[in-house]
Amino acid sequence: MKYVIVIPDGAADEPQASLGGQTPLQAANTPEMDAVAMEGVLGRSRNVPDRFLPASDVATLSLFGYDPEVYYTGRAPLEAAAMGIPLGLDDWAIRCNLIHVDDGRLTDFTAGHISSEEGLELLHALDRVIGMPRRPGIEFHPGVSYRNLLVYRGRPFEHPFDSDTVTTPPHDKPNEPAIDHLPVGTGSEMLRELMKLGSDLVAHHPVNVARAAQGKRTANAIWLWGQGKAPSLKPFKELHGLKGAIISAVDLVRGVGQLAGWDRIDVVGATGYLDTDYAAKGRAGVEALDRYDVVCVHVEASDEASHEGRADAKVEALERIDREIVGPLRRALKQHGEGRILVSPDHATLLRTKAHDRVWVPWAMSGTGLPPSGFTYNEPAALAAGGPFHDQGFRLMDAFLGR
Numbered sequence: 001m002k003y004v005i006v007i008p009d010g011a012a013d014e015p016q017a018s019l020g021g022q023t024p025l026q027a028a029n030t031p032e033m034d035a036v037a038m039e040g041v042l043g044r045s046r047n048v049p050d051r052f053l054p055a056s057d058v059a060t061l062s063l064f065g066y067d068p069e070v071y072y073t074g075r076a077p078l079e080a081a082a083m084g085i086p087l088g089l090d091d092w093a094i095r096c097n098l099i100h101v102d103d104g105r106l107t108d109f110t111a112g113h114i115s116s117e118e119g120l121e122l123l124h125a126l127d128r129v130i131g132m133p134r135r136p137g138i139e140f141h142p143g144v145s146y147r148n149l150l151v152y153r154g155r156p157f158e159h160p161f162d163s164d165t166v167t168t169p170p171h172d173k174p175n176e177p178a179i180d181h182l183p184v185g186t187g188s189e190m191l192r193e194l195m196k197l198g199s200d201l202v203a204h205h206p207v208n209v210a211r212a213a214q215g216k217r218t219a220n221a222i223w224l225w226g227q228g229k230a231p232s233l234k235p236f237k238e239l240h241g242l243k244g245a246i247i248s249a250v251d252l253v254r255g256v257g258q259l260a261g262w263d264r265i266d267v268v269g270a271t272g273y274l275d276t277d278y279a280a281k282g283r284a285g286v287e288a289l290d291r292y293d294v295v296c297v298h299v300e301a302s303d304e305a306s307h308e309g310r311a312d313a314k315v316e317a318l319e320r321i322d323r324e325i326v327g328p329l330r331r332a333l334k335q336h337g338e339g340r341i342l343v344s345p346d347h348a349t350l351l352r353t354k355a356h357d358r359v360w361v362p363w364a365m366s367g368t369g370l371p372p373s374g375f376t377y378n379e380p381a382a383l384a385a386g387g388p389f390h391d392q393g394f395r396l397m398d399a400f401l402g403r
């Protein structure tokens, strides 16, 4: 039996006045996802337990069947895994965003979606000037676009950070004063000092001089958050006897997959943004089905549209995911005979707040052995259908796999 998982990141939302009182999932023309719900089960999950911030790290762990209460150690270590950066037992990974600050406010957590090439230059400069050898154990690692990492190589019995160390994701505080959300608790002085030094350095770097000249938003600050040590996930293969693959442009999501022992399939043209090559991801998913038992395709575009507060862009992203990814995968699955498909966002990202939310998400699954619900795929339908509700979202995986 083959299993397909499609994650439209942050797709779940509220009714929008600009969409005639409909949610983006309602407003979007998504015949493929609707067919999954109609022909199968429509339910709801809460992927983010109360004590966690609603974000893709915790939510993705839940979606992949891992209890965040047991396995979650922070966002950055998951990204380090995806970036191939080994973490020792005493090492910490910390997210280093390139951001744009205007008038002391967190104006843009993506620094105008700075390119990976520009980011690489800035991160190399940070590493050269602020990292080793000046500060032993401090390493800056370039990632994708604004998503980069700081690694702190610790010594045995050293506790540079603790459970009282609080850092804040910049995307959760759009336009708020940066000073209100600086790190606090154990190790916060070090983090604040690195943020100050790093921000001063990147603000005047030639990369930003050039961006300013082109009228683009500069990466005039760095923002450190999401610290954690390496988690150890029980391999998915050991738990379920199935071989998995993950297709995603986002390090974090790939990292969760890789820690679960899934292979990572890179797709040329997958950007993690609205301009991603949807069809290429759909094709890669279809090809991967020949070689793997479980294939997961994650698309970030719906989440990014919400962060920008663009309802029309969110609807368009959902329609393209439906047409170019869910459609081809459903057809391929039928050719394989026995199989199931699951469509589920990781978390909700609300157009109203431009931020993630911990409310439940609607999911739909169809295929071998599943009865038809007769409902289309969206939030009000998921409530009306009265299907299964997993308050602990990680339990959905067992249901999907028929365990």
Ligand SMILES: [Zn+2]
Binding pocket: 010, 171, 303, 304, 307, 349, 356
């Ligand atoms: Zn997001």
